[in-house]
Amino acid sequence: MRSDYKSLKYNSKARWLSYWYQINEEVSARPGDVLIVGKGSGIVEKTLEEFLPDVRLTTMDIDETLQPDIISDIRSMPFGDNSFDVILCCQVLEHIPFEDLEGVIRDFQRITRDRVIISVPHKRKHIKIEIDMPFLRQKRLILKYPFNKGTIESRQHYWEINRGVSRHEFESLLKKYFKIDRTYLNEINCVHRFYILRIAD
Numbered sequence: 693m694r695s696d697y698k699s700l701k702y703n704s705k706a707r708w709l710s711y712w713y714q715i716n717e718e719v720s721a722r723p724g725d726v727l728i729v730g731k732g733s734g735i736v737e738k739t740l741e742e743f744l745p746d747v748r749l750t751t752m753d754i755d756e757t758l759q760p761d762i763i764s765d766i767r768s769m770p771f772g773d774n775s776f777d778v779i780l781c782c783q784v785l786e787h788i789p790f791e792d793l794e795g796v797i798r799d800f801q802r803i804t805r806d807r808v809i810i811s812v813p814h815k816r817k818h819i820k821i822e823i824d825m826p827f828l829r830q831k832r833l834i835l836k837y838p839f840n841k842g843t844i845e846s847r848q849h850y851w852e853i854n855r856g857v858s859r860h861e862f863e864s865l866l867k868k869y870f871k872i873d874r875t876y877l878n879e880i881n882c883v884h885r886f887y888i889l890r891i892a893d
Contacts, residue, residue: 723777814885
């Protein structure tokens, strides 16, 4: 396993909240089988094994040292049509060039029977205000500064929302193949943007 996957620096408090969102979305979907694209630290996989013991989990990663079930590049996934109820793909898509992304999203549509859960980096300046109002469901209000369109900080990322690709451009691509059921941010650092994609009627 890559050494940083074992570190608390990588597995920060903000990333743990992203893990929670991934797990919560999977449990809420009540799937029969799940494909996890990008094994990473394995924390989500291990937790889902405990929470969903009857669900068939398949992991796929290009890094054989992570010991995924399937070793494959995301641009050539070796699965038949309608193979999985849910595909989970978080903080992975930005590691391939944006021009290759449409083929991957099209493949997701072909492979899934129900939904796809993804997250991607959404880099921009923001102000975060949290208000505790016990009788309201929405307790957090996020206000944005003007977009930060600086350079990409990670040498491993080809693009990020607002850094190389606009949010409108990214969501327009998703809508060609899916209905965007929901989108939201990890509220601790407001960097990981989640999309819950459903097969369009």
